[in-house]
Amino acid sequence: MSIASNRSDSVAVVGVGTTDFGRLPDHDKTSLGIWALREAAADAGISLKDIDGLIVQRITDYQKFVQITNMSPHLLNCTPGAGRITGGTIALGVQAILSGLVNTVAVVYGNDGRTAGAKYGGKDDSYGTGADQFWSPYGMTSPGAVHAMLYQRHAKLYGTKPEQLGAVSVAFRKHALHNSKAVMQKPITMEDYIAAKFIAEPLRLLDYCLINDGGVAMILTRGDRAKDFPKPPVYVRGIAQTSRLAQGELPDDFGFAAMQSVAKRVFPMAGVTREDVKSLMIYDNFTPIVLFCLEGFGYCPVGEGGRFVEGGRLELGGQYPTNTSGGHLSESYMQGWALNVEAVRQVRGELGSRQVPGADVVQYLQGGPICTSIIYGRDVT
Amino acid sequence: MSEYRKPLPPINHLSRPFWEATKQGRLILPRCNHCGTFHTYFEPWCSTCGEEGVHFEELSGRGKIWTNCRFHRSYFSGMEESLPYNVAMVELDEGPRLMTNIVGLEHGTLDEMPIGMEVEAVFESVTDEVTLVKFRPVRK
Numbered sequence: 001m002s003i004a005s006n007r008s009d010s011v012a013v014v015g016v017g018t019t020d021f022g023r024l025p026d027h028d029k030t031s032l033g034i035w036a037l038r039e040a041a042a043d044a045g046i047s048l049k050d051i052d053g054l055i056v057q058r059i060t061d062y063q064k065f066v067q068i069t070n071m072s073p074h075l076l077n078c079t080p081g082a083g084r085i086t087g088g089t090i091a092l093g094v095q096a097i098l099s100g101l102v103n104t105v106a107v108v109y110g111n112d113g114r115t116a117g118a119k120y121g122g123k124d125d126s127y128g129t130g131a132d133q134f135w136s137p138y139g140m141t142s143p144g145a146v147h148a149m150l151y152q153r154h155a156k157l158y159g160t161k162p163e164q165l166g167a168v169s170v171a172f173r174k175h176a177l178h179n180s181k182a183v184m185q186k187p188i189t190m191e192d193y194i195a196a197k198f199i200a201e202p203l204r205l206l207d208y209c210l211i212n213d214g215g216v217a218m219i220l221t222r223g224d225r226a227k228d229f230p231k232p233p234v235y236v237r238g239i240a241q242t243s244r245l246a247q248g249e250l251p252d253d254f255g256f257a258a259m260q261s262v263a264k265r266v267f268p269m270a271g272v273t274r275e276d277v278k279s280l281m282i283y284d285n286f287t288p289i290v291l292f293c294l295e296g297f298g299y300c301p302v303g304e305g306g307r308f309v310e311g312g313r314l315e316l317g318g319q320y321p322t323n324t325s326g327g328h329l330s331e332s333y334m335q336g337w338a339l340n341v342e343a344v345r346q347v348r349g350e351l352g353s354r355q356v357p358g359a360d361v362v363q364y365l366q367g368g369p370i371c372t373s374i375i376y377g378r379d380v381t
Numbered sequence: 382m383s384e385y386r387k388p389l390p391p392i393n394h395l396s397r398p399f400w401e402a403t404k405q406g407r408l409i410l411p412r413c414n415h416c417g418t419f420h421t422y423f424e425p426w427c428s429t430c431g432e433e434g435v436h437f438e439e440l441s442g443r444g445k446i447w448t449n450c451r452f453h454r455s456y457f458s459g460m461e462e463s464l465p466y467n468v469a470m471v472e473l474d475e476g477p478r479l480m481t482n483i484v485g486l487e488h489g490t491l492d493e494m495p496i497g498m499e500v501e502a503v504f505e506s507v508t509d510e511v512t513l514v515k516f517r518p519v520r521k
């Protein structure tokens with residue numbers, strides 16, 4: 001049996017929880033994770049004692065976490081606070097249930113990056129080979145600059161334009177206005193986008209995600225038990241991953257091969273095609289990766305990402321409403337976690353003015369460097 | 382000369398030949414003894430063929446700009462005085478790609494250093510220990 005599938009005995013999400021997002025100086029990542037977990041348990045109608053697996057991400061003091069929550073899980077793990085790891089953390093929870101190791105897993109994320117002054121870039125934030133020798137002496141650093149350089153290649157090869165990145169930024173901001181928890185509540189226009197100051201030129205401030213404090217939790221359980229919970233079950237119908245870390249930070253193909261490898265597994269596993277997907281949640285740490293994901297997962301041809309996002313295609317009412325919460329650009333940078341919760345809530349149909357009608361299949365896309373996709377669905381056969 | 386405050390590479394036994402060569406105005410890189418791939422990291426293992434063992438080889442120092450960006454925010458102490466500054470990835474004629482800065486431009490803006498522009502290495506001594514490899518446009 002594959003790790004997830006379109007079957008009634010696959011894994012379901014039965015509880016989700018999110019904290020407020022923003023500047024929350026009275027909290028740390030442990031307390032934010034606990035806040036989110038308590039919300040998720042209440043949503044699932046269970047007590048923390050009913051949870052027999054616990055995987056926390058970015059919450060380095062897992063000991064304090066389990067002491068305060070008084071849990072005695074049969075599986076306990078802690079993964080690092082990198083968004084590229086998020087899909088793998090969720091996959092571990094899914095696998096633990098499918099293997100029979102545990103019945104119910106909480107996957108919990110806490111991030112106090114805004115209050116703690118988390119930095120992406122600089123001497124304490126380098127990855128992989130050679131950054132200290134070949135990057136830092138020239139002032140090269142930060143995921144934002146990497147995306148700026150990838151975008152420059154894409155623009156040179158395919159004619160992609162800043163206004164196409166702006167279309168992504170404006171669309172997600174529109175969505176945030178339907179989400180009272182989103183950090184950004186002020187509408188923006190294309191003129192505002194173009195007028196925003198450069199950070200790593202050609203990327204502007206409005207191409208960048210928002211570092212904030214917050215927590216997110218999901219409770220997963222065996223699919224055959226899922227109907228006993230108060231909320232409609234949302235099944236993890238497909239989950240797949242391929243690392244492109246070995247290609248370095250600036251792959252020639254924008255991650256296309258790795259994303260294709262994921263797509264070839266995740267759609268058959270879920271028993272759906274792109275035409276069945278009603279809404280997308282795309283890991284938007286920077287706007288260019290949204291275009292690369294749409295190409296890599298086959299939503300548009302290679303090189304067409306910029307043209308694809310024009311005309312409101314990613315907006316509510318468009319062909320593929322994307323990041324309906326506002327995403328990392330306008331809700332909060334929760335490293336993929338809040339996007340997964342948004343996917344679950346879309347499938348449940350509980351999102352009010354930002355609900356996508358008939359959203360029975362929603363796909364999460366993470367473009368890299370550990371490319372991941374998760375397909376959530378309402379029904380199983 | 383005032384103290385150099387920008388980031389400096391940590392020189393160790395694996396990278397020392399590279400930084401000794403730049404002081405002499407030469408660009409060398411590790412090359413796999415088995416498959417011939419040039420490396421832009423200083424480890425003895427080859428990420429292309431998986432074998433162990435490298436030697437250093439000199440390169441022409443000629444190449445083309447592969448991609449570029451321009452920093453308007455400083456992430457390192459010492460860099461703020463240079464804002465905005467450019468960074469380019471140069472693809473050398475021999476294949477490997479290096480991060481660098483493009484010098485010898487009138488204003489240093491991105492339109493002066495487009496992708497595909499031919500460039501050549503220049504060696505900029507910044508401390509007694511470190512000479513950085515930067516690139517300038519090839520004058521035709």
Ligand SMILES: [Zn+2]
Pocket residue numbers: 413414415416417418427428429430431432
């Ligand atoms: Zn080799």
